[in-house]
Amino acid sequence: MxxxxxxxxxxxxxxxxxxxxxxxxxxxxxxxxxxxxxxxxxxxxxxxxxxxxxxxxxxxxxxxxxxxxxxxxxxxxxxxxxxxxxxxxxxxxxxxxxxxxxxxxxxxxxxxxxxxxxxxxxxxxxxxxxxxxxxxxxxxxxxxxxxxxxxxxxxxxxxxxxxxxxxxxxxxxxxxxxxxxxxxxxxxxRLPTFSPKSLRVPKAKTGWIMIATALVIGALLAWFWLSLILLTAVYGLSLLHSFYKVFRHGRG
Known part of the structure; x- marks a missing residue:
C-alpha cells in the first residue's frame, strides 16, 4: 500500500x-x-x-x-x-x-x-x-x-x-x-476635504497632468519655499471651498 x-x-x-x-x-x-x-x-x-x-x-x-x-x-x-x-x-x-x-x-x-x-x-x-x-x-x-x-x-x-x-x-x-x-x-x-481618489481624469488629459506635475517639480527645485507656500495656500483655498459647500448645503 x-x-x-x-x-x-x-x-x-x-x-x-x-x-x-x-x-x-x-x-x-x-x-x-x-x-x-x-x-x-x-x-x-x-x-x-x-x-x-x-x-x-x-x-x-x-x-x-x-x-x-x-x-x-x-x-x-x-x-x-x-x-x-x-x-x-x-x-x-x-x-x-x-x-x-x-x-x-x-x-x-x-x-x-x-x-x-x-x-x-x-x-x-x-x-x-x-x-x-x-x-x-x-x-x-x-x-x-x-x-x-x-x-x-x-x-x-x-x-x-x-x-x-x-x-x-x-x-x-x-x-x-x-x-x-x-x-x-x-x-x-467632519469637513469633507480633497482626496486624490476623487479625481477622475480623462485619458485625453493625462498628458496635461504629466506636464503640470513636471512644472510643479521644476518650481520646487527652483523656488522651494515659495512653491511650498503656494501649494499650501491652494490646499487652504480648497478647504474654504469645502466650508462653502457645507454651508450652502446646510442653508439649502
Missing amino acids: SELPQPEPESDSQPFLALLPNLVTMIGLCAGLTAIRFVLAGKFELAVILIIFSAVIDGLDGLLARRLKATSEIGAQLDSLSDFLNFGVAPGLLVYQFALAESEKMGSWIVVLVYVSCTCMRLARFNVAQNKAAVTGIKPPPHFVGVPAPAGAMLALLPAFVAFETGAEPAPPLLTGGYLLGVGLLMVS
Whole structure:
C-alpha cells in the first residue's frame, strides 16, 4: 500500500518585494525621527525638508504595497504609527521650538499638545473607518473626512515656510499658536476635504497632468519655499471651498 503524499510544511519566509513597502515606511519613520533631532539642534530648515520627505515616502509606500499586492495588517499599523510621529510629533515640536518656545507663559505648549492629540485622533478614526469598510464591504466616500495628517503637517508648517522664504522673524506666538490650534481642529472635524481618489481624469488629459506635475517639480527645485507656500495656500483655498459647500448645503 503506497503512502499518501504529505503536504509540504509552510515556509516562514516571504519574497523580498513583499517586505519592500514596510521598509519604505521605516525609511519615512527614520526621516521623521531625524527631523526631531535637527529641531533640537536648531536646524529648522533641514528638519522641515525631512518632514516633507517623509510625506513623499508616505504616499510611496502605499502605492508600492498596492502595485506589488503586498498590503498587510502590519503594514497598515506601521504606516499609521509612522504618520503619528512624522506629521504629529515632529511638526508640533518644530513649530514650538521655532516660534512658540519663548512664550511658554502664554500656554503655547498646550497648543502643541492639542495639535498632536488631534493628529492621533485623526489617524485612529481613519483606521477604524478603513477596518469598518473592509468588514462591511461598503466603500468609503471618495473624499477625506477632516484634513488628513500629511496635509495637516504641511498646513502647520506654513509659518516656517513663510519665515524661510522671506527671512523674517516668525509670526507672533499668539497668532502662530492660534493657527496651529485651528489646524489641529480641522484634522478632527467632519469637513469633507480633497482626496486624490476623487479625481477622475480623462485619458485625453493625462498628458496635461504629466506636464503640470513636471512644472510643479521644476518650481520646487527652483523656488522651494515659495512653491511650498503656494501649494499650501491652494490646499487652504480648497478647504474654504469645502466650508462653502457645507454651508450652502446646510442653508439649502
